[in-house]
Amino acid sequence: MTGHDIVFGFGAHSGIDEAPELLRMAQQADRDGLDLFSLSDHPYIGGRLDAYAAIGFILGRTQHIAGLANVTNLPTRPAPMLARTVTSLSALSGGRVVLGMGAGGLWDRIADMGVPRLSQGDAVDAFEEAIVLVKKLSGGGPPVTFQGRHYQVHQIDPAPVAAPPVWTGSNGPRSLAATGRVADGWIPGHAADWLSERYRTSRPIIDEAAAAVGRDPREIRTIYNFPGRITDRPLPATRDHEGRWIGGSAGQWVEELTGAVLEHDASGFILFSGSQGTADLMTLGRWAGEIVPAVREAIAKENG
Template sequence: MSVQHVVFGFGAHSGIDDGPELLRMVQQADRDGLDHFSLSDHPYIGGRLDAYASIGFILGRTRHISGFANVTNLPTRPAPMLARAVTSLSALSGGRIVLGMGAGGLWDRIADMGVPRLSPADAVDAFEEAITLVKKLSGGGPPVTYQGRHYQVNQIEPAPVPAPAVWTGSVGRKSLAATGRVADGWIPGHAADWLSERYRTSRPIIDEAAAAIGRDPHEIRTVFNFPGRITDRPLPATRDHDGRWIGGSTDQWAEELTGAVLEHGASGFTLFSPDGGTQDDVSLGRWAKEIAPAVREAIAKKGADAEGDGA
């Protein structure tokens, strides 16, 4: 199995007063070599920092790390304007932006923002149209006219900047198929991992939809939102009775994630705390400086051994 470049990041949920601490954490993660940070996007919560304003501010204060909304609340951010936002962030940051995309989950709150409520099927149609339109409005070329059911633009000039990678939070069969057709990555919902029933039944839908239109399914990476404790000593069991990952020592994490990459095709991990929030400083440091390098080293060694065997 060929292995994609594996990315490591962390997720944060930040309130208005948490801005300085969030910036400090991302700057440290940038220095420590993490690939990305992510912020949730719930604009109907007044006490939360806006995801895209925060991402833009932080990218301006870092050098290497990428940012993304995990995932973008698409119904509140119309696709043509979202295209302008992400291509501008890409241009300003040297390409350090990922477009996380969701069809919309908390529709009661979304509707409270004055957004027309969509049925689940229509929300997925709008989601696929939005990804298609963002890509059309990126990368230069002639003016774009697009007449979809949910989005219409007329003779709009694309930005001369390539579209960022699009990672989706697809859950249902229809949105998973859309991911296979138009997206570049998938973030399994409900923090499901590679041993879960959700992953085993969902990923084939993406792969089949990709293959049906001539795409290589392996080009669509799987990036897991992955909560857990990073402990000083090994745990007797790293998973609970339901099979969900609990955590463990840095060596236990490294062994688990290396297996996820080599045996299950994982190509990225976004670390959260066990309760789904932001990890503490000590754990984040171990993630960046111990676990991620150990996994990268193990993957590189496996690749070198494979090349040697084939020589």
């Protein structure tokens, strides 16, 4: 995936027993013109598909849609090998992959996998090093030697494939600042949207860190995990008493998302169900068939 077009995707099932449905949904979304499917990455849960095995399989059975681990469980996937994984997927799929990155959240479970536990500060440092290293090990060029605190490689040839866009799931100030310095996009945590306090207090940290290293903050996209119901009739209120989006009719969705792009610089939306689970096939069909084309048309008309 390249460029700064607004992207529309969906959060997909990742249970092993749901694999046939996962493939059906991804293939339908691919036919319907969605840009992205995303899978969670929790390798300590035995009933879940491995995110990258599943992404590779789905990319091999689709034509246009890109895959995203939302977000990669970095502590269990060492950065040099992660670089090989994502550049290989990119080469095999014609660039249809986005690298979602997280510093690691559920450390008790991560440690249960035999991974050395890191402090929060060290985990964020390792996360920033990992993004830098993945990019260094992509795009060709001379052998790479990298001596970080957490990662070291010596004279390793980079893949002759561009690094995919890197979107982070950063939450804390240090992680947000790292996103501003080295990443390409940000997925706000806890399904926070552009009207949330989390967004209002977090996005300036990204922007300031980007500017401090000479980057244009607008290079770092904001893509939202966005749960909600699609209803047959308009709802009297599309947000709850805390201001969180709950959904509405297709027309209400179109109005909300168009405003998010034009007024709040939103760069993309990944649909989840109202309970933050996976949308069903019918909801996914309405998202791709009714809402997404109308938002794209409204944005194109406005940018005219």
